[in-house]
Amino acid sequence: MLEPFEEELGELLDTAHPAATLSEGWQDRARARMAAVTRRANRKERRSMRRLVYAMAFLLVIGLAVAGVFTRSRPPDAKALLISAAEAMEASQTLHIFFTGVESVEEMRPMPGEGEMWMSDRAVVFRYLGPDDELRLYAFLDADQRLWRTYDCGKQVLYQADLAPASDRLPEILAHFNRLLCSGQVTSLELTDHPDAEVSTERISRDGRAVDVVSFVYALPSPSRVVVRRVFDLDATTHRLLSARRYVWTEGTREKLLDSLREIRYDQPMPPDLATLPILSPNARIVDADVSVKETATTLSLVMTVDGKEIERCEVPKTE
Amino acid sequence: MREQTERVDRLVRGLREADAAAHAELCDGFGPRISRYLASRLGPRDDLAEELMVQTLVEATQNIGRFDPRKATFVAWLFGIARRQAQIESRRRRRRKSVPASVQTSLDSVAEQSAPEDLAEATASRIEAKRQVSKLVGYLSETEMEVLVLRCLHQLSVKEIGQVVGRSERAIDSLVHRAKRKARERLADDAGTV
Numbered sequence: 193m194l195e196p197f198e199e200e201l202g203e204l205l206d207t208a209h210p211a212a213t214l215s216e217g218w219q220d221r222a223r224a225r226m227a228a229v230t231r232r233a234n235r236k237e238r239r240s241m242r243r244l245v246y247a248m249a250f251l252l253v254i255g256l257a258v259a260g261v262f263t264r265s266r267p268p269d270a271k272a273l274l275i276s277a278a279e280a281m282e283a284s285q286t287l288h289i290f291f292t293g294v295e296s297v298e299e300m301r302p303m304p305g306e307g308e309m310w311m312s313d314r315a316v317v318f319r320y321l322g323p324d325d326e327l328r329l330y331a332f333l334d335a336d337q338r339l340w341r342t343y344d345c346g347k348q349v350l351y352q353a354d355l356a357p358a359s360d361r362l363p364e365i366l367a368h369f370n371r372l373l374c375s376g377q378v379t380s381l382e383l384t385d386h387p388d389a390e391v392s393t394e395r396i397s398r399d400g401r402a403v404d405v406v407s408f409v410y411a412l413p414s415p416s417r418v419v420v421r422r423v424f425d426l427d428a429t430t431h432r433l434l435s436a437r438r439y440v441w442t443e444g445t446r447e448k449l450l451d452s453l454r455e456i457r458y459d460q461p462m463p464p465d466l467a468t469l470p471i472l473s474p475n476a477r478i479v480d481a482d483v484s485v486k487e488t489a490t491t492l493s494l495v496m497t498v499d500g501k502e503i504e505r506c507e508v509p510k511t512e
Numbered sequence: 513m514r515e516q517t518e519r520v521d522r523l524v525r526g527l528r529e530a531d532a533a534a535h536a537e538l539c540d541g542f543g544p545r546i547s548r549y550l551a552s553r554l555g556p557r558d559d560l561a562e563e564l565m566v567q568t569l570v571e572a573t574q575n576i577g578r579f580d581p582r583k584a585t586f587v588a589w590l591f592g593i594a595r596r597q598a599q600i601e602s603r604r605r606r607r608r609k610s611v612p613a614s615v616q617t618s619l620d621s622v623a624e625q626s627a628p629e630d631l632a633e634a635t636a637s638r639i640e641a642k643r644q645v646s647k648l649v650g651y652l653s654e655t656e657m658e659v660l661v662l663r664c665l666h667q668l669s670v671k672e673i674g675q676v677v678g679r680s681e682r683a684i685d686s687l688v689h690r691a692k693r694k695a696r697e698r699l700a701d702d703a704g705t706v
Contacts, residue, residue, distance in 0.1 A: 194667060201695060202664035207641035211548050214562055219539045222566045223532070226573040230530040489679075489687050490655050 270391045270406045274424065276431035281456075282370065287311040288457040294449050310462055311373065313366055317466050327470050333494075333506070335362040337467055340483060340496060342504045345473055351503050353481040353496050361485045365494055368508035395428060402428035417443055420450075432458060520586045527576040538569055542587075545666065546594045552661050553598040564601060568594040588668065588675035595676055644702060651698045656691035663688055 194202060281287060289309045305328060307320035314336050320329040322345075330343040330350070338359060343350040355362060389410035396403050404426045412418045421439040426432065436453040481503055486493040496504040523541070526534025546568050551561035571593050572579075579589055649657055655677075662668045662676060674684040 194664065197692060197696060198664045201660065201692070202667070204641050204644060205552075205661060205665040207638055208645040210638070211544060212551050212561065214544065214547060218562060218566065219536070219543065222539050222543065222569050223535045225566065225570045226535045226538075227530075227532065229570055229574045489683055489690075490653050 270393050270408075273393065273404050273406055273426055273431070277424065277426050277433040280430060280432045280458075281373075284458040285312060286458070286460055286462055288460050290454045290456075291452060292454055293451045310466060311370055312462060313363065313370065315462065315466075316366065316369065317462075319470060327472060330470055332467070333366070334467065335359070335366060339467070340494070341469075342496065343470075343472065343476070345476075348473055348476045350469075350472060350476055350478045351481040351496060351498065352478065353483045355483055355494075358483050358485045358494055361492060361494075365492055365506065365508055368492070369506065398425075403434065404428045421447065432456070524576065524579060524581075524586060527573055535573065538572065542590055543569060546590060549591060549661075549666055550594055550598055552665070553595075553658070554601060560601070564597045565594070568597055571597075584675035585672055588672040591662070591666070591668065591672075591676040592678075644699060647702060648695055648698055652691055652694055656687060656694065659684060659687050660691045660695060 287310070289311070291307050291309070293304050293307075305320055305322040307318070307329075309319075310317040315334040316331065317333075318329065318331040319327065322328045326345060327343065328345045330341065332339065332341040333355075334340075335355065338355040339352065340355050341350060341352040358365075389408040392407045394405045394407075396405055406424045406426065408420075408422045410420055412420060419441055422436065423439070424436045425434045427434055433453075433456055435455055438450045438452065439447045440450045441447040479498060481496045481498045484495050484497065486495050491507050491509055493505050493507040495502055523534055523537055527538065543565055547561050547565035550564050550568075554561055554564070568590065572590055575593075579586065583589075584592065648660075652660065658677070659673055662673045663670070668676065670684050670688060671681050673688070674681045677684070679687075
């Protein structure tokens with residue numbers, strides 16, 4: 193039985209989601225497929241291995257032919273390209289990303305400097321150096337070593353914690369983190385956050401390699417009327433993201449490079465010295481912290497605390 | 513209630529025996545409902561919702577041996593299969609959040625579905641409903657919206673929703689409660705500003 197408010201919502205959803213008219217003959221189609229599935233199940237024991245191999249080979253040939261026609265006849269689509277790039281990133285064993293922060297324009301202020309990030313299903317390592325080579329930001333999270341460190345040169349404290357209390361949920365958190373970075377932060381964020389962006393794609397040749405260049409141009413909803421152009425370079429063969437740049441300008445000013453992903457290396461073995469403590473500011477302190485896992489209906493968080501006070505939180509959506 | 517349970521038991525028996533009449537009953541009894549659920553999850557591609565609905569029914573026929581009435585009702589089991597189909601499709605599209613199908617349908621399609629005499633009224637009420645649902649989609653989390661649709665539109669019980677999404681009855685109860693509270697707040701705010 194529905195409550196009155198549930199009924200009211202049901203009516204609202206019903207009006208907004210009218211039942212679509214199903215195509216004529218859908219039942220016949222469904223019944224035929226159900227009958228085919230049943231027949232196949234009954235024939236299963238009698239089917240010879242040779243016939244199966246022939247059938248699979250035939251399907252493979254047809255599949256390859258269809259894929260060939262499909263890819264040849266359609267121009268590169270920005271969305272499909274970026275989704276492929278995100279999938280290629282997710283599929284790789286490790287990612288090694290190099291990035292640079294350059295300019296600050298209006299409210300967009302990357303920290304000038306150079307950084308690198310290693311990612312795998314078991315670890316995340318992030319280092320960011322300022323123009324003077326001083327370590328500005330550092331994060332280290334390793335499921336195998338059960339160690340989490342975080343450092344911000346502004347606070348002059350490196351917090352470190354034993355991840356043992358969270359070891360059960362770490363694979364889930366790291367897998368989600370990886371996916372968020374690949375699908376969300378790096379590429380497909382543009383698809384959902386800026387649906388009205390002007391999008392262009394172009395295939396060029398660079399160093400003898402075919403590269404698909406995808407550009408997004410969109411204005412930020414702010415009084416300073418900042419316009420952003422994001423450019424992604426993708427390997428046309430492997431669909432891997434090779435590099436990305438972000439440019440900004442305001443009305444009457446020239447375009448400036450804000451920051452860039454200079455290079456992404458895939459499936460490189462992670463060097464064993466990544467766990468070595470980096471060189472910190474001379475006044476920096478090292479403080480031990482605690483770790484716990486916080487769970488809501490929709491999110492899972494790895495929380496670092498010192499004397500009950502939250503220092504850092506890594507929050508991801510829960511696996512459904 | 514008992515009659516319904518017996519009907520479902522008969523249907524399941526028929527599917528296990530590969531009875532053509534059971535196939536037809538599965539289509540007629542559950543096809544439109546599953547299609548509507550898939551359309552609300554996937555977006556405006558109704559043809560795809562229909563295709564995935566057919567695939568859901570085929571998969572149910574294929575895996576009927578695995579259906580265990582102690583773990584879930586037949587309806588919840590079917591919705592669970594449909595949900596997995598939608599998740600696979602969504603993962604393929606890599607969209608974090610999509611506005612439900614009919615919220616995105618064009619005015620032309622609204623006009624096509626309405627009789628000429630009540631076209632203006634139907635169009636206006638649907639546009640208003642779409643606007644309100646669109647606001648709810650932006651305000652509620654994807655999971656909250658999902659349980660709300662399963663509860664209010666498809667009229668599944670809290671226990672059945674739990675079986676569909678793979679969570680405890682208690683967790684779903686609190687999720688539904690929170691989703692309704694947020695929806696009530698949003699609709700009240702909306703009424704105040706319009």
